[in-house]
Amino acid sequence: MNREENIKQIQxxxxxxxxxxxxxxxxxxxxxxxxxxxxxAVVLLEKAxxxxxxxxxxxxxxxxxxxxxxxxxxxLVLEALKERGKLLKNAPHLAHDQPFIIPIYSxxxxxxxxxxxxxxxWMSGKLSLGKSEFISKKxxxxxxxxxxxxxxxxxxxxxxGQFDDARLALDIAKTADEAGACILNYTKVSKLEKTExxxxxxxxxxxxxxxxxxxxxxxxxxxxxxVFADKILQMDNPGAPKTIQPSQGIHLVxxxxxxxxxxxxxxxxxxxxxxLFAVPWHGKLVVGTTDTLREKPKLxxxxxxxxxxFVLETAGGYLTKKPTRADVKAVFAGLRPLAxxxxxxxxxxxxxxxxxxxxxxxxxxxxxxxxxxTFRKMGEDTVDYFEQITGEKPVPxxxxxxxxxxxxxxxxxxxWHLYGSDAKAIQDLILENPxxxxxxxxxxxxxxxxxxxxxxxxxxxxxxxxxxxRIRILILDAQAAIDASEKVAVLMxxxxxxxxxxxxxxxxDFKKVALKYLIKN
Numbered sequence: 001m002n003r004e005e006n007i008k009q010i011q012x013x014x015x016x017x018x019x020x021x022x023x024x025x026x027x028x029x030x031x032x033x034x035x036x037x038x039x040x041a042v043v044l045l046e047k048a049x050x051x052x053x054x055x056x057x058x059x060x061x062x063x064x065x066x067x068x069x070x071x072x073x074x075x076l077v078l079e080a081l082k083e084r085g086k087l088l089k090n091a092p093h094l095a096h097d098q099p100f101i102i103p104i105y106s107x108x109x110x111x112x113x114x115x116x117x118x119x120x121x122w123m124s125g126k127l128s129l130g131k132s133e134f135i136s137k138k139x140x141x142x143x144x145x146x147x148x149x150x151x152x153x154x155x156x157x158x159x160x161g162q163f164d165d166a167r168l169a170l171d172i173a174k175t176a177d178e179a180g181a182c183i184l185n186y187t188k189v190s191k192l193e194k195t196e197x198x199x200x201x202x203x204x205x206x207x208x209x210x211x212x213x214x215x216x217x218x219x220x221x222x223x224x225x226x227v228f229a230d231k232i233l234q235m236d237n238p239g240a241p242k243t244i245q246p247s248q249g250i251h252l253v254x255x256x257x258x259x260x261x262x263x264x265x266x267x268x269x270x271x272x273x274x275x276l277f278a279v280p281w282h283g284k285l286v287v288g289t290t291d292t293l294r295e296k297p298k299l300x301x302x303x304x305x306x307x308x309x310f311v312l313e314t315a316g317g318y319l320t321k322k323p324t325r326a327d328v329k330a331v332f333a334g335l336r337p338l339a340x341x342x343x344x345x346x347x348x349x350x351x352x353x354x355x356x357x358x359x360x361x362x363x364x365x366x367x368x369x370x371x372x373x374t375f376r377k378m379g380e381d382t383v384d385y386f387e388q389i390t391g392e393k394p395v396p397x398x399x400x401x402x403x404x405x406x407x408x409x410x411x412x413x414x415x416w417h418l419y420g421s422d423a424k425a426i427q428d429l430i431l432e433n434p435x436x437x438x439x440x441x442x443x444x445x446x447x448x449x450x451x452x453x454x455x456x457x458x459x460x461x462x463x464x465x466x467x468x469x470r471i472r473i474l475i476l477d478a479q480a481a482i483d484a485s486e487k488v489a490v491l492m493x494x495x496x497x498x499x500x501x502x503x504x505x506x507x508x509d510f511k512k513v514a515l516k517y518l519i520k521n
Contacts, residue, residue: 020218025055028224030379037398042181051169057334062161085127091404093420098162129159145260166469174405227297250303251288339369478517
């Protein structure tokens, strides 16, 4: 992906795009991917970086949703299980099978979860990742050495998917870009253009890096801005009612030895009736999540003290070693864009996790709700409205079996597997410049060649882009990311031809963000 080349594409004011997508998170990228699979001319505009918001702050699970099955939302689970299976086939470098263990402390729970998860297996069909089973106390402790043993009867093992959310977003963007879409970050939609009959016919976009504004013509405009969807709806119609209810989920990251194995822990019922996961990820343990209603969406939300305490207390109730605030390497918060019911609601449990597509009188198409696992289906359902909006019938969707950029049968080892087929090209940079083999930080495997690659091929233009989403150090160990930031800034400045002032400003901006990922004891 080359940002300068893509900016040139939007400078052509005569070009008419079939679909203009506002938003570069999972839902917007899903729309772009599906649209380009049908041969449509697509432009995607993201005001920050790809997956800067909610889409880089998930629990890192590609899952059908055991919890939703318990709530009786069978159709959502069926849809998600199908998408889960396909994603693991289309992006094996980024998504893989992850065994989970539910520790069992009562015979009733043994029966309940054994039966429920057999149903989950059955619903997965041919795309199942493995059969669920009950294992003994001895085997449970062997696989989860740090689990609380008092009263333990055994465990129920089941399988779901795990992935790297920000890397997947980036590779979806690359896939769409290579298929002909124009994909851009740091481009803000400042105005919606309308015809005399008040129908949307395009928009005005500003390049936030050079300040230039460009008018774009589009047959269909899609609002896929997640928790910020209401801002675009109100840009279209100042009197538009709110459609989004933001719900905050936080995760704590700590050393893997708090769990002790490669299996993930699923706590099926917390004191507020939700579930909690402790999942091995990139050599650390990600523990979460919460479900806290928030009134206003923020691009950089912060975890509340009560949320941090809740996660620590709940996890501590199942572990032999109780984690404390001092053990947390990083904390990150994300806002789910839940579709607000017509009548409104004060409980997130009552708000649908399924997605919906809203058509405004102006023809603006808004995609709300949903979850990472179903990003592609959300995109397909949205693009299906193209005929209704334009009167033109597109070819059927071809995105279900599209291989995601980086797909390879021969996955490289170590952290390189995340790059898939790109790994060798990054390693080849070291042949040109051996100093690029230097580690970014002594505690992580990433090397400086990855920074150069991110700038040249992945549209990274800020230090945060690299340390948070191209390389995941910020959400794995916030202090380590701060310590590595100067080295990254100097490398980027040389590549982007920036001066000392740019380096200074970038370091100040990054530290301001990174401090929000550290727990203030």
